[in-house]
Structures are given as C-alpha cells and as structure tokens.
Amino acid sequence: ETGVTQTPRHLVMGMTNKKSLKCEQHLGHNAMYWYKQSAKKPLELMFVYNFKEQTENNSVPSRFSPECPNSSHLFLHLHTLQPEDSALYLCASSQDRGVWEKLFFGSGTQLSVL
Amino acid sequence: AQTVTQSQPEMSVQEAETVTLSCTYDTSESNYYLFWYKQPPSRQMILVIRQEAYKQQNATENRFSVNFQKAAKSFSLKISDSQLGDTAMYFCAFMNRDDKIIFGKGTRLHILP
Numbered sequence: 001e002t003g004v005t006q007t008p009r010h011l012v013m014g015m016t017n018k019k020s021l022k023c024e025q026h027l028g029h030n031a032m033y034w035y036k037q038s039a040k041k042p043l044e045l046m047f048v049y050n051f052k053e054q055t056e057n058n059s060v061p062s063r064f065s066p067e068c069p070n071s072s073h074l075f076l077h078l079h080t081l082q083p084e085d086s087a088l089y090l091c092a093s094s095q096d097r098g099v100w101e102k103l104f105f106g107s108g109t110q111l112s113v114l
Numbered sequence: 115a116q117t118v119t120q121s122q123p124e125m126s127v128q129e130a131e132t133v134t135l136s137c138t139y140d141t142s143e144s145n146y147y148l149f150w151y152k153q154p155p156s157r158q159m160i161l162v163i164r165q166e167a168y169k170q171q172n173a174t175e176n177r178f179s180v181n182f183q184k185a186a187k188s189f190s191l192k193i194s195d196s197q198l199g200d201t202a203m204y205f206c207a208f209m210n211r212d213d214k215i216i217f218g219k220g221t222r223l224h225i226l227p
Contacts, residue, residue: 105159
C-alpha cells in the first residue's frame with residue numbers, strides 16, 4: 001500500500017450520467033495529481049493541485065471537473081463523457097510540487113463509458 | 115518536444131535471470147531527472163529507481179540498477195536475479211526543470227517460473 005486510496009475501483013457509466021472519482025492520501029502530502037492511462041498510450045497528466053490550489057490543467061475537456069477541498073482529498077467529477085474517455089484514472093500525491101518529488105500512486109479507477 | 119521511447123512492448127524471462135529494459139529520450143536540456151516506475155497487476159504504480167542527469171554514477175536499488183548514457187540519451191533498467199513479483203508493466207519517465215513529467219508507453223515484463 002502506498003497510502004493513496006482511490007474509489008471506486010471500477011465504474012461503468014452511460015454518456016449522460018454524472019459520477020465522481022475519489023482519491024484520498026494519508027501521507028501528509030501537499031500536492032495531488034490526476035493521470036489518465038489509456039491502452040497503448042503514455043500516461044497523461046490531467047490536473048495538478050498544490051496546497052489545494054489548481055496549478056496545472058493540461059487542456060482537459062470541461063466534462064472533467066476536478067475538486068480539491070483539502071490537501072488530503074481529490075475528486076474528479078465526470079459529466080457527459082464520451083466512449084473515448086474510457087481509461088484507467090490514476091491519482092497520485094507527492095510531498096511537494098518539486099522536480100525531485102517521488103510520486104505515490106493509488107490503484108486507479110477503471111472507467112468504462114458506454 | 116521531449117519524448118520518451120520504450121522500444122520493447124513486451125518481454126519474458128525465466129526466474130533468476132537478468133533482464134534489461136531499454137528507454138531512450140529526447141531533450142535539449144542539460145539537467146533533468148529520469149525515473150523507472152513499476153505497475154504490477156494491482157495497478158498501483160511504484161517508483162523503482164531515479165537518476166539525476168548531472169550525476170554520472172548510475173543509480174542502484176538492491177536488484178535494480180540503471181545504465182545511464184547521457185550522450186546517447188539512454189536510460190536502461192537492469193533487473194538482476196529476477197523474481198516472480200517483478201512481473202509488471204515498467205514505465206520510463208523523464209522530468210524537466212519545469213516539473214513536467216513525461217512517461218513512455220511501457221514495457222510489459224513477464225517473469226516465468
């Protein structure tokens with residue numbers, strides 16, 4: 001266990017549904033991240049939060065809406081997704097947002113959009 | 115643009131053998147950071163080893179070591195005395211001074227009993 005917990009582990013949703021992914025870290029870290037892992041593609045960074053403030057949005061469509069109420073919790077709200085959004089969504093945290101920081105990952109949410 | 119290439123999509127080796135996973139990258143920067151992450155079937159990515167580009171000495175973590183060739187922009191991972199628990203996807207990653215981390219597509223490694 002890396003100290004980063006993601007729920008749910010699996011999620012199937014229709015294109016008109018609204019759902020949320022949850023990430024919680026018990027490591028006292030200040031930075032949290034959302035990554036998208038699609039089959040046969042490199043891991044893609046989606047969002048970065050540092051001390052609860054969003055510091056990075058890598059041109060992610062607005063149908064993905066992140067929320068970071070405190071340094072321990074990170075959500076990804078999903079609305080009107082497309083089938084191509086089906087992927088493994090990984091949450092990660094690090095002590096701080098620095099170049100040498102080690103990332104701690106959760107086990108991900110495997111999302112299927114029908 | 116900075117890129118990371120892992121040319122071996124999949125590999126299989128016998129338990130206790132040594133295996134080397136290749137990684138090349140492209141950058142015009144002189145100082146950066148390189149990582150190898152492991153993703154077992156549990157899906158939880160774990161840092162295996164990391165290397166700072168300005169350090170010439172190759173990093174080592176127990177059975178894991180790297181061969182860092184800066185001029186060739188190569189960063190291979192060597193796993194010695196491979197174990198069944200080493201079965202996983204291995205991702206090479208590059209991070210520049212702007213904190214942008216770029217991952218390769220991964221190599222799926224099977225350790226056979």
